[in-house]
Amino acid sequence: MRVKAYPDAVRPIRLGRVAQLGTLGPVLLVPGALGLWLGSLRRVDLDRMTDVGLISTLPPPMFAALIVLTVGFVLALRERPLRTPLLLLYIATLIFMLYGVAMLVEEVPRFQGGWKHAGVIDYIVRAGNVNPQIDAYFNWPGFFILGALVTEVGGLASPMSLVGWAPVAFNLLYLGPLWMIFGAVTTDRRLIWLAVWFFYTTNWIGQDYFSPQALNYFFYLVIIGTLLRWFRSPKPIAFQFFGGRLAFPLEGRLPTTIYRWLAPSDSPATPTSLGQRVALLAVLAAIFAAVVSSHQLSPFATLVSVVALVVFNRCSPRWLPILMGLMIAFWLNVMATAYMAGHGEAVTGQVGNVGTAVGANVTARFEGSAGHVFVVYVRIGLTLALWGAAVLGALRRFWNGQRDLTFALLGAAPFPLAVAQPYGGEMLLRVYLFSLPFVAFFVAALFYTVGRVGRSRWTTIATGVATVVWVIGFLFIRYGNERMDRYTTDEVAATRHLYSIAEPGSVLIAGTPNTPWKDRDYERYRYRSLTNELTWDPATVANPVDATAAAMVNPDYPATYLIITESQIANDDLFVELPVPLRELLPALQQSSKFRVIYANDDATIFVLADETSSGGP
Amino acid sequence: MRRSVGVWPAVIIGSSIVVGILTFADVESPVRSAVSLWFLIACPGMAVVRLIGVGETAVELTLAVALSLALDTLVAMVMLYAGMWSPEGSLAVLIGVSLVGAGLQILRTERAPSA
Known part of the structure; x- marks a missing residue:
């Protein structure tokens, strides 16, 4: 095994006064950063927000707070021995700052x-x-x-x-299984902590809101962590069966030689008794049962990762993918028949349609306002940079004798999902998410290749600079749509008023679906939006008021209401959802004799047709 | 010397009793929300996972939280699909799992050979 010498690892560390603060410095920087952050929150003026999102409203001291936190963390990472409580405090503070900021500055839960x-x-x-x-x-x-x-x-x-606080809670939950996963392949604790740090600075796709997928991601991490810790496969792949009496036909040929190289035996798993292994598998089965019953996509994402582990001899219970597949099949064919009967074609018909998948996941995202498109470019650019850094990190590890086949497989396993099904244009986001722990590990490995390196001043500075880049990117990407994702108390007041006056069964039409409603009376109304009601034909563009009035004629229902809010207008500004700008349609409706305003505040307006009998009439 | 039973059985039994009292007496208090959340997130899973004996506390806690949330989901879902939706009933089952698990932890420690 080749191992390079790193003179920096034994060189005395000189970082001037900062280093001289000794053990107290990193401890003091946490409250310093937090104080600066919290003290700056009142200077955030959300009304100044532009199309690049929340970052346009953040005052400079908030960026300074993140830099202070980063400096403290990279200094704490240089200490020998590492102080686990201190590093935990840094991670928790980072989670609070990055994932809790919207809840701290906005009036009501976002998204x-x-x-x-x-x-x-x-x-x-x-x-x-x-x-x-x-x-x-x-x-x-x-x-x-x-x-x-x-x-x-x-x-x-x-x-x-x-x-409101679900993103903070879910990200705190992820910490445990991340520790399990990283700890399964390395004993270098600094590498583990840096990988965790990079995970949280790059988990920018926003799938940790109050949702089934956020919980299922936690389950996914726990399943993978458990398999890597206790069910690694230390035996080489066998091509002979029944005590050598039956041999695989290609035994000794090139394909099996290549496969053996690709699927070597793993290091021994943490020792367990048969009883413990059975109990752990029962725990995994219970967890996966919860996954299968909670979300359409997560079971498949988990399954492909486990299949990759089994096929390449990384995981010993070879029958596990079969059990998981049977559980998925049971749910689809027994418990979800109502949905599958009406949507089976939509689910399976697009499988393998690469053009559709790429169009929905990538091309469609480059549409919208200039600010929004800029955010998309930042998102794509930083994602490619992150993946590129991960490849370099993996190569650097490989060059130094670390063959991280397991993590390479788990990092690559979700990618076939991206071309298998467009999933409403969100599959690439999920691919990013499911590969992120392993990508973060390899990016960290770019800095801390083996246990003896990583304490040089240049490595420390490079780690800090990389963090700042990811964090700035995080603020752009995660909160880039904040103009529409943010709701106000006035908007909520309008939807509460609507619920108080609308008879059950009424049709409630929004400008775009982006409205703070449906949190109650989910099944009692017919929820629609102008994005579906207005077609992109010349007649609609020429006379959008008449087209909107026509959409409101629903004589089969008790009444029809139209609500237009500021977050819907922002949604249309960013993504161009309607054939005519909602911003222009609103005053036109207000001035039209065909509509009557029944409620209005600064951020929302509710309309009915002036001739209420045609809309069902309240 | 007897093996130490550890703090977890006491925590699980104590949490089960408190959440039971607060919920079944329908006490309206933020304390109820906090205790309930704690119980549902940690206790049923920890009652089971500690019986497996996986060692490291952080790993044990991680598995316990995942198993707790999975058991909460599965117990409530079975009751709902069986047409017996009852949050109190689900809680009673989960308290039962927790108490049995904590009891087994104590029993196992009692029966373990002295060091």
Whole structure:
């Protein structure tokens, strides 16, 4: 095995006064950074937000706080021995700052998905059942049933109590399994901590909001962590069976030689008894049962990773993918039949349609306002930079004798999903997420290749600079759509008013679906949006008021209401959702004799047709 | 010398009793929310995982949280699909799992050979 000499590892460290602060410095920098951060929050002016999102409103001291935190962390990482409580404090502070900032500066919980998920839970609390005819959520209701249980047992006034801080809570949850996963392949604790740090500075795709996928990602990490820790495969692949009496036909030929090289035996797993292994597998089965019942995509993402581990001899229970496949098949064919009967073609018909998948996942994202497109470029650029850094890190490890086949497989395993199914244009996000722990590890390995290196001043500076780049990127990417993801109390007041006046069964039309509603009365109304109601034909563009009025004619329902809010307008500004700008349609509707405003505040307006009999009429 | 039973059985039993009282008495208090969340996130899983004996506390806690959330989901889901949706009933089952697990932990320690 080749091992390079690194003179920096034994060279006395000189970082001037900062280093002379000794052990106290990194400790003091945490409250320093946190104080600076919290003290700057009141200077955040959300009304100044541009199309690049929340970052346009953050005052300079908030960036300074993140730099101070980074400096403290990289200094703490130089200490020998490492202080685990201190590093934990840094990670927790980073999570609080990056993932809690929106909750601290905004009036109400952000992002429509969380509101909608609270509404599904509200239905279960009220009805005590799931109606699979309503939509897909009710065919994979595990997460929502759990939410209903927590709401009821905890005596919460509403499931919305769980929504706001969910990203912070989920990211704190991820810490444990990340530690398990990284600890399974290296004993270098500095490398582990840096990989964890990079994970949190680059988990920018925002799939940790109050959602089934956020919980299932935790389950995924735990399943992978458990397999890597206790179920590694220390035996070489066998091509002879029944005591050597039956040999694989290609035994001794080139394909099996290549396969043997690709699938070598692993280092021994943590020792366990047969009873412990059976119990751990039972725990995994219970966890995967929760995954299967909670989300359409997560079971498949978990399955492909486990299949990769088994095929390349990284995991000893070879039958595990079969069990997992049977569990998925049971759910699809028995429990989710209502959804599959109506959407089977949509689910399976696009499998392998690479053009559609690429179009939905990449091309469509480059549409919208200039600010939004800029954020998309930052997102793509930094993602490619991160993946490139990971490849270099993996090569550097390989050059130094570390053959991280397991992590390379797990990092690559989710990618086939991206071309298999577009998943509403979100599959690439999920691919990024499921490969992120392993990508973060290899990026960290670019700096800390083997246990004896990484304490030079240049490595410390490079680690800090890389962190600052990721953090700035994080603020651009994660909160790049914040103009639309942020809701105001006025918008919520408008939707509450709408619920108070609209008779159940009424049609509620929004400018775009991006509205703080559906957190209650999920099944009692017909929710629609102008993005579906208005077609992109010349007649609509020429006379959008008439087209909107026509969409409001629904005589089969008790009444029809139209609500237009500032976050919907921001949604249309960023993504160009409608054939005519919603910003221009709003005053046109206000001036039209065909519409009557029944409620208005600074951020929201509710309309009915002036001739109420045609809309069903209240 | 007897093997130490550790703090976890006491924590699990104590949490089970408190969450049971607060929920079944329908006490309206933020304390109920906090205790319930703690119980549902940690206790059923920790009652089972400590019986496996995987060692390191951080790893044990990670597995326990995952198993707790999975058990919460599965117990509530089975009751719901069986047409017996009852948050109190689900909680009673989870308290039962926790108490049995904690009891087995104590028993196993009692029966373990002295060091």
